[in-house]
Amino acid sequence: MPIEIPVDKWPGTVRAVTLGATAAQGGTRSRTVTVGGEKSMPFLKFETPMPNPPVVAIEIRDRRPEDWSQLLLKTWESVADDPAAWAKAAEAAGADLIVLALSTTGRDGQPTTPEAAVASVKAVLQATGLPLIVFGPGQAELDNTLLVAVAEATKGERLVLGICEDKNYRTIVATAMANEHLVSARTPMDVNLAKQLNILISDMGFPLDRVLMDPTTGALGYGIEYGFSAMERLRLAALQGDSMTQLPMIVTPGFEAWKAKESKVGEGVPSSWGDWLERAINWETVTAITLLESGADILVLRHPESVKRLKTAIAELQ
Amino acid sequence: MPLTGIQIYKLLPQTNCKECGYPTCLAFAMKLAAKQVELSACPYVSEASKTQLAESAAPPIRLISLKSDGYEVKVGNEVVLFRHEKTFYNKPGVFVKIRDDQTPEQIKAIAVPADAYKVNYVGIDLTLDGFAVESVKGDPDSFKNAVTAVRQVSKRPLVLVSKNPAVMAAGLGTLSGERPLIFAADPSNWEAMVELTKQHKANLAVAPGSGGGTKLEVLADLTEKIKAKGVEDLVLAYEAQSMGEALALTTQIRRFALRKNFRALGFPVIEFPSSITSIAQSISKYAGFVVLDHFTPDLAYPVLVLRQNIYTDPQKPIQVQPGIYEINNPKPEDPLLVTTNFSITYFSVANEVEGSGLPAWLMVCDAEGMSVLTGWAAGKFDSERIAKSVREFKAAEKLSRKRMVIPGHVAVLSGELEAELPDWEVRVGPREAVDLPAFMKQALK
Numbered sequence: 001m002p003i004e005i006p007v008d009k010w011p012g013t014v015r016a017v018t019l020g021a022t023a024a025q026g027g028t029r030s031r032t033v034t035v036g037g038e039k040s041m042p043f044l045k046f047e048t049p050m051p052n053p054p055v056v057a058i059e060i061r062d063r064r065p066e067d068w069s070q071l072l073l074k075t076w077e078s079v080a081d082d083p084a085a086w087a088k089a090a091e092a093a094g095a096d097l098i099v100l101a102l103s104t105t106g107r108d109g110q111p112t113t114p115e116a117a118v119a120s121v122k123a124v125l126q127a128t129g130l131p132l133i134v135f136g137p138g139q140a141e142l143d144n145t146l147l148v149a150v151a152e153a154t155k156g157e158r159l160v161l162g163i164c165e166d167k168n169y170r171t172i173v174a175t176a177m178a179n180e181h182l183v184s185a186r187t188p189m190d191v192n193l194a195k196q197l198n199i200l201i202s203d204m205g206f207p208l209d210r211v212l213m214d215p216t217t218g219a220l221g222y223g224i225e226y227g228f229s230a231m232e233r234l235r236l237a238a239l240q241g242d243s244m245t246q247l248p249m250i251v252t253p254g255f256e257a258w259k260a261k262e263s264k265v266g267e268g269v270p271s272s273w274g275d276w277l278e279r280a281i282n283w284e285t286v287t288a289i290t291l292l293e294s295g296a297d298i299l300v301l302r303h304p305e306s307v308k309r310l311k312t313a314i315a316e317l318q
Numbered sequence: 319m320p321l322t323g324i325q326i327y328k329l330l331p332q333t334n335c336k337e338c339g340y341p342t343c344l345a346f347a348m349k350l351a352a353k354q355v356e357l358s359a360c361p362y363v364s365e366a367s368k369t370q371l372a373e374s375a376a377p378p379i380r381l382i383s384l385k386s387d388g389y390e391v392k393v394g395n396e397v398v399l400f401r402h403e404k405t406f407y408n409k410p411g412v413f414v415k416i417r418d419d420q421t422p423e424q425i426k427a428i429a430v431p432a433d434a435y436k437v438n439y440v441g442i443d444l445t446l447d448g449f450a451v452e453s454v455k456g457d458p459d460s461f462k463n464a465v466t467a468v469r470q471v472s473k474r475p476l477v478l479v480s481k482n483p484a485v486m487a488a489g490l491g492t493l494s495g496e497r498p499l500i501f502a503a504d505p506s507n508w509e510a511m512v513e514l515t516k517q518h519k520a521n522l523a524v525a526p527g528s529g530g531g532t533k534l535e536v537l538a539d540l541t542e543k544i545k546a547k548g549v550e551d552l553v554l555a556y557e558a559q560s561m562g563e564a565l566a567l568t569t570q571i572r573r574f575a576l577r578k579n580f581r582a583l584g585f586p587v588i589e590f591p592s593s594i595t596s597i598a599q600s601i602s603k604y605a606g607f608v609v610l611d612h613f614t615p616d617l618a619y620p621v622l623v624l625r626q627n628i629y630t631d632p633q634k635p636i637q638v639q640p641g642i643y644e645i646n647n648p649k650p651e652d653p654l655l656v657t658t659n660f661s662i663t664y665f666s667v668a669n670e671v672e673g674s675g676l677p678a679w680l681m682v683c684d685a686e687g688m689s690v691l692t693g694w695a696a697g698k699f700d701s702e703r704i705a706k707s708v709r710e711f712k713a714a715e716k717l718s719r720k721r722m723v724i725p726g727h728v729a730v731l732s733g734e735l736e737a738e739l740p741d742w743e744v745r746v747g748p749r750e751a752v753d754l755p756a757f758m759k760q761a762l763k
Contacts, residue, residue: 001535001538001542001582002531002535003532003535003538003574003580004535005534005570005575006570006573006574006578036756043565043566044566045566046564046570047730048564052468061532094491112483149760154637182491188691188692189692190695193695216618218689220620220623220624220627221439221620221623221627221662222662222666223627223660223662223689224336224624224627225401225627225628225630226692228401228602228627228628229400229401229402229632232400232401232402233402236400257752259752260752261666261670261751261752262619262620262670264752265752268673270437270438271615272435272436272615272619273437273438273615273616273619274614274616274617274618275614275615275648276616277613278616278617279619279620280614282594282616282617282619282620283620285349285594285595286598286620286621286624289594289595289598289599290598290602290624290628293565293598293599293602293603294602294655307595309593309595309670310595312593312595313561313593313595313596313599316560316561316562316596317560317561317562317568
């Protein structure tokens with residue numbers, strides 16, 4: 001019998017956001033990456049094609065992250081002390097974008113200086129032509145000091161600066177505005193908090209087509225269902241026409257999954273957890289794919305095998 | 319067309335007897351209209367009304383049950399497209415594939431550990447649901463032997479996979495007193511498969527095969543024909559070629575069922591995902607049965623946890639009872655560790671401390687079921703609440719050395735806490751539970 005497929009026609013569209021700037025656009029990137037633009041829930045191509053496929057970023061550090069799982073350190077062993085080499089290796093592993101996360105302290109144990117942060121960022125920019133996202137160490141004051149210096153030293157590159165939270169968004173947004181960068185706005189797994197921060201950023205006169213939102217998600221087994229539903233609700237609100245939620249979403253399944261015991265630890269765990277490496281990669285992959293299905297536009301991962309799997313899945317879903 | 323609550327009410331006894339569990343017939347009618355209860359809850363409804371209501375009262379996605387000796391897997395009866403709209407009710411059955419070109423020894427080497435597989439997650443034992451035995455060789459004897467080999471080592475429910483009725487009959491012949499799922503009827507074999515289904519009181523999966531028309535059109539035609547023959551316990555298969563096709567079809571089927579109350583597609587679906595990414599998609603996007611093509615613990619564990627997470631009722635965060643828990647027989651001089659009553663948080667912390675072998679008192683504060691960071695952001699886990707818990711649970715009476723450790727994520731509370739509890743030493747612990755044992759060994763000596 002002929003049947004008519006039920007199709008949703010939404011009034012709203014997610015904003016398209018472009019990361020990075022080429023030489024012609026005032027930066028030095030060899031290419032840019034555009035995310036967002038959706039008019040439907042993820043990958044429902046029988047409604048509308050996904051205008052810009054979600055992309056995969058690999059997270060690198062400005063110095064060897066000793067607190068990372070041994071599995072990750074082993075994987076990146078030869079490059080973990082050199083952010084430029086690490087960025088190249090990440091590009092070779094299939095990354096569409098690089099995330100450089102700055103550390104709280106340098107190798108000497110002293111707090112990271114703005115000069116050191118700028119040097120790391122510049123080294124990475126020289127090593128790769130991919131667009132770059134720079135995250136501060138996650139302490140409001142230090143983030144402000146480091147990110148302002150980075151923003152000024154890289155004017156026009158259209159970097160993404162993060163993390164903007166309700167505590168420190170003003171400084172980061174102001175410097176992003178002055179230096180032609182983007183920001184990533186993070187809120188803890190709540191639709192209204194996410195919306196509120198976007199309103200605050202927009203009220204500063206910052207154009208929303210330079211904002212990504214990071215709803216934070218939790219890992220598989222550690223509250224991912226909250227992130228999953230918060231993201232579905234955010235995306236539905238965007239499609240229904242709420243302009244303050246019409247932003248592409250960036251999520252960090254690599255960070256979330258690799259802090260879980262299942263990924264981090266290989267000894268003294270139940271035998272029902274199985275092989276450590278395979279379990280750890282599955283943990284990261286399942287966390288990431290679940291967020292992809294609920295509306296993620298940028299997935300920040302840590303292990304190259306997860307990157308490969310996610311890229312294959314995105315290609316199959318397109 | 320589905321009836322409205324008022325239309326249904328007119329067909330009910332209107333006595334407000336309350337035996338259905340609702341205060342009035344109208345309230346019950348409204349629940350029926352929302353497909354949240356079964357008509358059978360009303361003991362007094364007339365036969366005439368029953369027939370009229372059957373269509374409206376049936377859930378839009380039929381409940382399908384696979385049974386075997388001591389086990390039952392129930393799927394279907396879902397009412398929403400997004401879990402935040404209400405909840406997902408019946409977790410998909412996760413089955414492991416067995417092939418009949420494997421020797422009985424090879425089969426047992428898979429089925430024995432998969433049958434026994436059990437992993438503890440937040441205090442719940444998660445297990446796999448059963449096996450899907452596939453005819454690869456195409457002959458009845460091989461299939462019969464494979465089914466027998468599985469049945470010798472596992473009592474869990476089965477899916478039998480063959481499109482050849484003679485092969486299927488051989489497999490079914492080895493089973494008695496159970497309700498397996500037959501996979502599958504398609505436009506070329508459906509009449510024979512329907513007969514087998516009736517004979518063995520089984521459930522029947524329906525596949526589009528290479529029929530003309532779109533997959534959903536073929537499926538809808540076929541389920542109508544099969545229902546006309548008296549078999550209603552059906553499952554839909556669509557044999558998708560990619561994750562994209564599977565997502566489109568699973569979404570469309572659920573929309574047909576829920577939004578259009580389209581009975582021809584009002585059944586759970588079965589998927590055979592081959593990669594970890596497509597398995598994860600099946601779990602979060604509506605599959606009723608998920609058949610894994612192999613079993614290893616490192617695959618089963620994340621898959622079962624994802625299923626548990628996605629099917630958690632979003633309106634009821636899983637909580638543990640606030641109070642002080644003793645871990646590894648603590649003495650009065652041992653430290654008091656502070657956390658929230660969100661169950662995932664509690665179990666992460668408790669498991670670490672237990673595993674460390676170090677004694678401690680674990681104080682679980684009532685943060686309304688939120689995790690440390692979320693609770694703190696929402697004002698449900700602050701110095702006031704922690705101080706209140708210390709008094710309420712009489713922590714001072716249990717401890718000789720008044721030493722507490724707060725999670726690293728709420729380090730900012732330490733100043734206020736020292737003001738609230740002047741005779742306590744407040745220490746800031748690690749952010750993540752996994753780092754607790756090292757912290758306890760080094761910093762708490």
